[in-house]
Amino acid sequence: MTDTVISSAKREVVIGFERPFVVIGERINPTGRKILAAEMSSGDFSRVGSDALAQVQAGAHMLDVNAGIPLADEPALLARAVELVQSLTPVPLSIDSSIVDALEAGLAVYQGKALVNSVTGEEERLEAVLPLIKKYGAAVVAISNDETGISEDPDERFEVAKKIVQRAADYGIPHNDVVVDPLVMPIGAINQAGRQVIHIVKRLREELGVNTTCGASNISFGLPNRNGINAAFLTMAIGAGMTSAITNPLHDGVMQACMAADVMMGHDPDCRRWITRYREPSAMGGEGERRRRSSRRGRRV
Amino acid sequence: MTDTVISSAKREVVIGFERPFVVIGERINPTGRKILAAEMSSGDFSRVGSDALAQVQAGAHMLDVNAGIPLADEPALLARAVELVQSLTPVPLSIDSSIVDALEAGLAVYQGKALVNSVTGEEERLEAVLPLIKKYGAAVVAISNDETGISEDPDERFEVAKKIVQRAADYGIPHNDVVVDPLVMPIGAINQAGRQVIHIVKRLREELGVNTTCGASNISFGLPNRNGINAAFLTMAIGAGMTSAITNPLHDGVMQACMAADVMMGHDPDCRRWITRYREPSAMGGEGERRRRSSRRGRRV
Numbered sequence: 001m002t003d004t005v006i007s008s009a010k011r012e013v014v015i016g017f018e019r020p021f022v023v024i025g026e027r028i029n030p031t032g033r034k035i036l037a038a039e040m041s042s043g044d045f046s047r048v049g050s051d052a053l054a055q056v057q058a059g060a061h062m063l064d065v066n067a068g069i070p071l072a073d074e075p076a077l078l079a080r081a082v083e084l085v086q087s088l089t090p091v092p093l094s095i096d097s098s099i100v101d102a103l104e105a106g107l108a109v110y111q112g113k114a115l116v117n118s119v120t121g122e123e124e125r126l127e128a129v130l131p132l133i134k135k136y137g138a139a140v141v142a143i144s145n146d147e148t149g150i151s152e153d154p155d156e157r158f159e160v161a162k163k164i165v166q167r168a169a170d171y172g173i174p175h176n177d178v179v180v181d182p183l184v185m186p187i188g189a190i191n192q193a194g195r196q197v198i199h200i201v202k203r204l205r206e207e208l209g210v211n212t213t214c215g216a217s218n219i220s221f222g223l224p225n226r227n228g229i230n231a232a233f234l235t236m237a238i239g240a241g242m243t244s245a246i247t248n249p250l251h252d253g254v255m256q257a258c259m260a261a262d263v264m265m266g267h268d269p270d271c272r273r274w275i276t277r278y279r280e281p282s283a284m285g286g287e288g289e290r291r292r293r294s295s296r297r298g299r300r301v
Numbered sequence: 302m303t304d305t306v307i308s309s310a311k312r313e314v315v316i317g318f319e320r321p322f323v324v325i326g327e328r329i330n331p332t333g334r335k336i337l338a339a340e341m342s343s344g345d346f347s348r349v350g351s352d353a354l355a356q357v358q359a360g361a362h363m364l365d366v367n368a369g370i371p372l373a374d375e376p377a378l379l380a381r382a383v384e385l386v387q388s389l390t391p392v393p394l395s396i397d398s399s400i401v402d403a404l405e406a407g408l409a410v411y412q413g414k415a416l417v418n419s420v421t422g423e424e425e426r427l428e429a430v431l432p433l434i435k436k437y438g439a440a441v442v443a444i445s446n447d448e449t450g451i452s453e454d455p456d457e458r459f460e461v462a463k464k465i466v467q468r469a470a471d472y473g474i475p476h477n478d479v480v481v482d483p484l485v486m487p488i489g490a491i492n493q494a495g496r497q498v499i500h501i502v503k504r505l506r507e508e509l510g511v512n513t514t515c516g517a518s519n520i521s522f523g524l525p526n527r528n529g530i531n532a533a534f535l536t537m538a539i540g541a542g543m544t545s546a547i548t549n550p551l552h553d554g555v556m557q558a559c560m561a562a563d564v565m566m567g568h569d570p571d572c573r574r575w576i577t578r579y580r581e582p583s584a585m586g587g588e589g590e591r592r593r594r595s596s597r598r599g600r601r602v
Contacts, residue, residue, distance in 0.1 A: 187564060228561045236565050238537075239540045263495070264537050274525075274530070278529065
């Protein structure tokens with residue numbers, strides 16, 4: 001039993017072995033989104049707000065917030081995005097940057113216990129990020145690559161994760177505040193990528209006792225019908241013990257796959273969430289009304 | 302590596318640990334289908350034929366054929382259904398009955414090596430069915446219940462399966478011709494049903510080295526959006542090592558889940574089957590044409 005508690009001022013989400021799967025919405029990220037990048041650079045954060053609301057409406061339990069725009073003042077942009085999203089939604093956030101100053105700017109304005117995305121096994125990153133995690137009492141995503149890059153051997157990636165967990169402990173950060181991302185490769189290029197994830201997630205859970213996350217959409221890069229592959233990946237990864245993912249809750253099938261996987265794992269007692277979401281409309285109200293009521297009810301974990 | 306070879310006169314299908322998942326179409330079964338039962342009783346087998354063709358068109362790799370109609374001459378009906386389906390489609394069959402004389406009548410007219418569905422751990426059944434399997438050189442589905450009924454403890458169900466495999470060996474039937482059905486409970490009633498299947502499938506594979514099958518649709522009995530639950534169940538079961546299932550290939554999402562799970566397991570080299578099935582229509586032909594061509598191409602295992 002490893003519980004990673006993440007919170008906002010209004011809500012607590014627990015990532016854990018015997019908990020419902022946690023979906024972290026990936027949309028607030030200007031990488032590859034030219035319009036969003038241009039708007040954020042010019043100070044227009046309206047799309048950040050609408051993306052936040054849409055993802056929570058779709059069922060995201062947390063949101064990732066990234067403001068990585070080349071040549072922009074990323075610390076200022078990230079802090080503003082964090083403040084805006086926290087003013088609009090109650091869900092806890094993952095503060096996402098490869099720039100340490102930006103992570104600190106986001107943490108400084110964040111209300112609650114954030115998830116910081118991310119630290120790698122590179123010495124320079126460990127020494128810069130882990131003290132921040134300790135200072136702000138946050139949790140951290142540990143990405144299993146280091147100075148040598150990303151190993152194709154999942155057992156080498158496991159060793160990098162193990163090093164990060166040990167180094168975090170040296171800084172007084174408990175293993176349950178380290179959420180490991182074992183790195184998901186595109187299965188169109190590496191046909192063993194799915195089995196690699198199953199293998200490493202089991203080792204991370206059994207040997208290190210840590211929670212796990214991943215950028216789930218990466219698995220289907222370059223393939224047609226990406227939703228079908230993403231849904232199968234998430235279901236199988238949850239079956240293997242993965243406890244959260246950074247993904248797109250607006251994609252058809254992603255939320256359904258996660259909810260069905262929770263049922264399969266016995267993490268939806270009496271299938272109550274599934275039945276509430278999918279039961280036929282009764283004579284008392286149409287399905288649309290039921291869905292709106294259901295989504296307003298929010299999440300209890 | 303355990304390969305169970307099933308064949309018709311025209312085609313071989315291999316159920317195996319490192320093979321694509323085998324979908325056995327469940328539709329030709331009058332249980333709970335009043336119109337089909339009435340037609341078959343009166344000698345009208347047109348729906349048997351159309352159900353066979355539709356399931357193969359949808360991607361089924363084998364078909365289950367059942368003629369269980371109360372008070373009817375089941376051996377004659379089953380033999381006729383087997384002959385008809387074999388005349389219409391090249392896929393190998395699972396000959397399905399709880400009446401030993403019906404199994405023998407089906408086997409007597411079958412061309413190829415059939416899968417017989419099923420034997421249980423009950424002494425009377427073992428002694429009646431296993432000699433038939435040996436006589437006709439067939440493979441058999443072993444259902445993990447016995448005189449005491451179906452245990453809720455998956456480890457007790459494992460012990461029943463083990464007994465059947467041992468008894469089959471006494472009759473000269475190798476373990477790779479026994480495909481174990483670990484029995485899937487409705488998850489709406491038994492919330493641990495999904496994890497039970499994952500647990501017992503692993504034990505069956507690692508300790509007995511046998512292939513596995515199941516009546517997959519049973520998992521979602523009583524729940525809304527059954528397709529969503531069925532897809533998650535199949536995906537997770539394949540991730541745990543299940544190698545075939547008796548299910549409805551006409552249901553939305555079932556074939557997609559099985560194909561995506563094959564990709565995830567590395568059983569679709571270079572994702573070729575997935576890409577062929579789902580790639581965007583080109584300027585040279587619409588998607589409908591592509592699907593027809595793809596389905597004519599048949600299955601290579």
